[in-house]
Amino acid sequence: MSSTLADLAPLAQTEIRDRSGDADCVAENGTFCFGWAADNFDRYVEPTLEHLVLVGVSVIAGFLIAFGLALLSHRRRWLIPPFITATGILYTVPSIAFFILLLPFTGRGTVTGIIALTAYALQIIYRNMVTGLNNVPVEAKDAGRGMGMTDSQLFWRVELPLSVPEIVAGLRIATVSTVAIASLAFLAGAGGLGTEIFNQIDFKTNVLIAGGLCVVMAIALDFALLLLQRLAAPWRTGRVST
């Protein structure tokens, strides 16, 4: 474990603050130095893109794995409790511990970050899939089966489309929390906005910009998924939706 701690050491303050522009404000470490922000904003572009990739890849991977699990457990309902427990255990491991535990196996880098983030997203997405499929009205299933749909026709034509609102709701929660957790992914050497935050954690302007970008990203992705939810469930328009 000592070697992994040593791996973390290089993350300590490596950059010297650029004092150009808003020198006074930066010297006093004011609440938000606009001049400095304007001059240095481009340094956040790369980490933001890294962050976005971490979140996007992790949520999509989590979705695909959760969907596979949901397919498996849909007609074999006894599989649901073990799947919930297994994904729940992954979810409860503290994120910092998770990144560090993975280092001996996958080394430092984006892959390690994505594996850990995917494991977190998995539980939320899978749970919502199960809830969504469970909430499909019994009478719709009864009618579908009674009219001669096979199990797979019933799944693809009735159960899955009717679960879309809950599934997307799960994706929204998973996405927002992944944006937050991804800011720790720098511990696994995966970059992202966390790198910037921790590089100059005592410089308020920096923390506000990097942290603010996380918030904006979370809100934007959430809104995009909300739109997707509306588009994928047109029958809900005009009704009270949760």
Added chain:
Amino acid sequence: MIATSLGPGEGGIARSRIAEVEAAAQPPASVSYRDVTKRYAGQSEPAIRHLSLDVPAGEICVLVGPSGCGKTTAMRMANRTVEITEGDILIGETSVRDRDPAELRREMGYVIQQIGLFPHRTVADNIATVPRLIGWDRDRITARVRELLDLIGLDPSMGGRYPSQLSGGQQQRVGVARALAADPPVMLMDEPFGAIDPIARERLQNEFLRLQAEIHKTVLFVTHDIDEAIKMGDRIAILKQGGVLAQYATPAELLMAPADAFVEDFVGADRALKRLALMRVRDIDLWEAPLAFVGQDTAEVRAKLDGAEVPHALVIDSDRRPLGWLSETDLAQPTVPQRPDSGPEPILDLDDVMRDALSDLLQTETQYAPATDRDGRIAGVLSVEIISEFLVSPEAKVEEHAAAERPLADE
């Protein structure tokens, strides 16, 4: 609404309907239960015991009974949404056990109490469910959907709505249309009008009966409501606790001759009155009143009154339409007047339901009422006495074989 939309001369719709019927019409199939028993896993008592019944093609068989009698289970075994434990069910000549369940179900219309429309699909898509499953082409489906919307009295523009945008009654109609979409020879209906308010239910029942008169499906219809059973059923199967068939008979037989105390109790104490709801004026032996023509010598009329079934003379016009009853004052005049003292009201139609006819008699406080045929010509006279006689001794008046099962002394 349905009656008019079925009428000829509606241009494209009528023509496409005929074309469709020719292409898709499947003759109704008989359904027979052969000693069917259902035992659910983990339950010691069977839900259905040795059920045998034959439903002739094109008839509505109502399965009725108290909750827990297994009526829904009995119905569901026909399309194998519940599997048969012992025995067999034949659709036409074929055992349902020899069929692939999904294919079997596509040939049986399925309507449930909760309707079960797919909330994420439009009305048109809901109706198209089975045609899509069996692979009809798009044009044929579009035409069929339009035709069915017309049949259930919904505007074609409603096809684009989602079920949540319809009223309960409209949803139920769409449920029926969806079940009829591929023109199945058999329909299964599980309390189809159970969740609908009484007024709308009455209307939907009438609509369905009118529809059935056109399409002649073999229908298994489940309800817990004996009045609905009597109204809808060509035959009624009454089940009692434990899935035992208590009686299988026509509504009239059931009301006249309940097989046992359970059936008698289930049918209710007012079964005599219920029977009136099943009959029309033409079904009963009417009396003949002495007829008088305007201008006829009253002496001739007085002669006819001696020993007549109806002790009053009815004046009719040259088309044999009733004009009124002659009073003593009228008869004291030399000839029959154009306008007798008492009018002919109420005038009943031979097609009137007996219950309504009795109600008319009681409401106008008259003893006798002329009954006329479709052209308004006198066909006979109904009296309160005839009705009460019928209620006291049904065996004398209606259907013979049921009467034999239940001797007069029992009444």
